[in-house]
Amino acid sequence: MTTIDRAISAAIGAALVAGLAAAPAFAQSKGDLEKCAGIVKAGKNDCGTSVSSCAGSIKTDRHAEAWILVPKGTCERIAGGRLQTSPDAKHGGKG
Numbered sequence: 001m002t003t004i005d006r007a008i009s010a011a012i013g014a015a016l017v018a019g020l021a022a023a024p025a026f027a028q029s030k031g032d033l034e035k036c037a038g039i040v041k042a043g044k045n046d047c048g049t050s051v052s053s054c055a056g057s058i059k060t061d062r063h064a065e066a067w068i069l070v071p072k073g074t075c076e077r078i079a080g081g082r083l084q085t086s087p088d089a090k091h092g093g094k095g
Contacts, residue, residue: 036075037067037084044068050088065089 035046045058049065052058058066067084075081088094 032072033069034072034075035067035084035089036070036078036081037089038062038064039075039078039081040066040068048088048090048094050086050094 039062040058042059042061042063043056045052045055045063045066046068047055049058049063049067051065062080065084065086065088067089070078070081075083
């Protein structure tokens with residue numbers, strides 16, 4: 001292994017270690033998230049609704065039932081966002 005190869009390996013290793021050290025700061029448990037409806041772009045919803053059965057299946061932007069998971073406290077701060085509490089807001093949608 002040449003000096004240049006060692007330097008490149010060391011730089012890559014340092015970048016990986018730095019990335020792994022920062023990861024827990026951004027990790028969130030499911031309990032730290034909430035379902036936010038009314039803000040999703042078409043095809044970007046996280047799960048089903050009463051009119052769609054799976055993630056990514058909503059055809060219109062800002063559909064009233066389509067939701068995504070966001071950090072708690074964020075949804076109410078987004079224009080048009082509201083907490084999704086419908087029992088149909090689950091995998092498989094209404095059923």
